[in-house]
Amino acid sequence: MMNRWQFLKRLTPLLALMVLVLSACGRADLSALNPQGPVAQEQFGLMKLAFSIMIGVVVVVFALCLFVIVRFRRRRGDKSIPKQVEGSHKLEIIWTVIPIILLIILGVPTVQSVFNLSKDHSNDPDAVKVIVTSHQYWWEFEYPELGIKTAQELVIPKGKIITIEAKTADVLHSFWVPSLAGKIDTNPGGNANRMYFSAPKEGVYLGKCAELCGPSHGLMDFKVKSVDDASFDRWAAALQKPVAMPSDPVVAAAFESKCLVCHAVGDKGGPLYPNLTGIGSRDSVGGILINTDDPKYSNEGSTYDNLHRWIENPDDIKPGNLMGKIDLTQQELDGIAKYLSELTLDNEK
């Protein structure tokens, strides 16, 4: 017995090292191993605990296996018959009790954490409430207290607790921001799920849909943008301002008759599909075409190029999405892409 514990003790530095190596893993804005907020931090703590215990178990079992295989392999021509051992109560009790102890070590913090992470902050006056509604294949974020709605990019004030009410407009999806929090399914039919998280640091964090929801399930990405309080207030205010229509009357007519039946900008248009107010300020088009003036990958391009690509044939980008190809002349297409790429929110100061 004594030996066993000493063995484990000797193992601890190794385990600590493994955990260290792991914790530096992955992109800070995407990896569950590189948590950027308290909720993900707590989950990561539990993962580390489980991981350490399990590495211990694996090492012990592998060592035993290896020893047995090497030590007791049959020599050529060996006809001897080993002793037929029936079993050993002592040993069997040992390997029943030790796992139970290990499970208690893991089980207690698990249960604590389950209750901790299910706290309901929806009545907390300091928390920011957001109603998340998932759609095939985009995300809608509504701030009921501020009376604003946006899509694809969840802007949050840094450090504040964000409480999520998650719903879906169609099938099951799952709201997941690995570096800030775990995931929660969005169930249809009125039963909203709740979750909370916060991001102490400013930055953009990647979010994904984690529940098979149709052909473009894997492309249903979104961003969480954490900004300081003042920027957040400016952003919220800017979002509520009316928006000017395209200056070219042909483009304006096309935009109003072909786009605003579903989309909204400012106080105009329909609420059916993603709200486009401020789309020129977003980090991506459709969640997956990354806006950058210095593209490195084929899913990147300038805001204008990305919008152009998307409007020209959305089905090429996200198969099965409900926008469909819109009938536009080249001039209308160029004009709308240009207009939208310039449709920024003047909230930076």
Added chain:
Amino acid sequence: MDWLTTVDHKKIGILYLIAGGFFFLVGGLEALLIRIQLWKPLNDFVSADTYNELITMHGTTMIFLAAMPMLFALMNAVVPLQIGARDVAFPFVNALGFWTFFFGAVLLNVSWFTSTGAPAAGWTAYAPLSGPAFSTGHGMDYYVLGLQIAGIGTLIGGINFLVTIINMRAPGMTFMRMPMFTWASFITSALILFAFPALAVGLAALMFDRVFDANFFDPNNGGNAVLWEHIFWIFGHPEVYILILPAFGVISEVISTFSRKRLFGYSSMVFATILIGFLGFMVWAHHMFTTGLGPVANALFSIATMLIAVPTGIKIFNWIFTMWGGSIKFTSANLYAVGFIPTFVMGGVTGVMLAAAPADFQYHDTYFVVAHFHYVIVGGLILGIFSGLHYWWPKMFGRILNETLGKWTFWMFYIGFHLTFFIQHFLGLLGMPRRIWTYLDGLGFNEMNLISTIGAIMMGIGTIMFILNVVITNAKPQNAADDPWEDGRTLEWTIPSPPPEYNFKQTPLVRGYDAYWKEKMDGHKGMTPAEPIGSIHMPSPSILPFTMSLGLFITGFGLMYSRDWTFITEHIGFYIAGLGLLITFGSMFLRSVYDDHGFHIEPEELEDKGVKA
């Protein structure tokens, strides 16, 4: 023709093996296509729709049409022999079980060739995506009806094994003398008995939603989508243990034989098997931690799930201590069995990690889970099946598989397997969700996915090597000894390879655990018979199981197209469905009115047949 009418458990075992092996190849091909699609970012080797069809059919095929039947193949080939029986309790029902499985499987795969394509809502078929509103076309209809028909086969097969094991044991074969594989088959059959009706109910409800406009799972009309998750996993989690327990049984037999030692802690092994089976029913909601069941449910299901690690641990250590002090021979069969242990341990520990609900909020539906369940299903179940096939091949076919090629195959498959799946743990932790058709460039997923694809190709090569081995071996003469491994411990090794139709000329008398080993140690050549040589009663072959299943197949077809087909008259599909049912019930009727007494093999015939051909 012989094969269409057979009711002999050994032949049915071979049928299961051929059909299951075929679907294993189909599922494997689907897996390779999936991995090819993912070998680089933003690949468009297959379309998004095709990709979802591939993952759905891969999962469904591997679980229901490959793993289950291959286990049934081993159970059919071995269980009656291990308990000293002449056949299963209901040979006719046994044949019926095979044919319903087979026609259900064919029906499911026909979907590939239809214009609306294969089902694409994942093997878990979560509503409402699987419902009529979001899965238009007939793909999901094939899933619902194909699995329903195949499920009937599994259910009656399970019941048959339960009755066989309870009623047909040779004199002296008490429950606590039964070989571990038989025990595992027994518990598995019990799980089938309780789990498959849940699946049948779920599929029936989904069929009503799809074919008859019901609203069980449609939230817009008062249905409940989460209900499907519960029904599915109440079946689905036990299903996982239905699969793994027989593999545990195989490992116990193989390790003990090739260590020349009796199984360490037999009674605790039996107890652990029962306990795993029982707990398997208590943990379904660990697949639903993120569904929002609330902290109380999540905490309870977390703890219940973790508990399964205890009996599983008991089994692992008992296997290691079976080898301890033994004389271990590394045949191909034993390589698979020994390779199984560390692999399964890794799948088990990630299982416990998943069981911690708050951490599962991160793991769930990512590649971490994909890695976990492939470590248990491939690293556990498939290695177990390969081990069992190499081990019992001489008993089933009278020929020993080529050992050298067998070992090469093992290493190819084993290394390929770890290359494919080990790295996927990290992919998941770094943020790659599962079931995604493609991933963006620059997220840091590229290299790991490439490695994973290379591993998958190695597994594919390994599988082809196995088939090659089968073909080569088949060309050799049928000359395996009764006890080809020389250290056989259980009853199947006391009779010729392959066994005669009636298995045992005289039912053996069992005098202890590891009955044959005991006789050998007492210096006897074979078993003491429990009866004088006499005439043996055999069941007659029958085509009716085939026609009954064919009828169900036709019914399934008709139901699916009941709305589309309007030539001749409206709703012609319903008439076709009716015709199918008529065939099925007609066959049942014939079976009831026609009194078939079977036939007898007389002692004189036994003398010539007993001598091996």
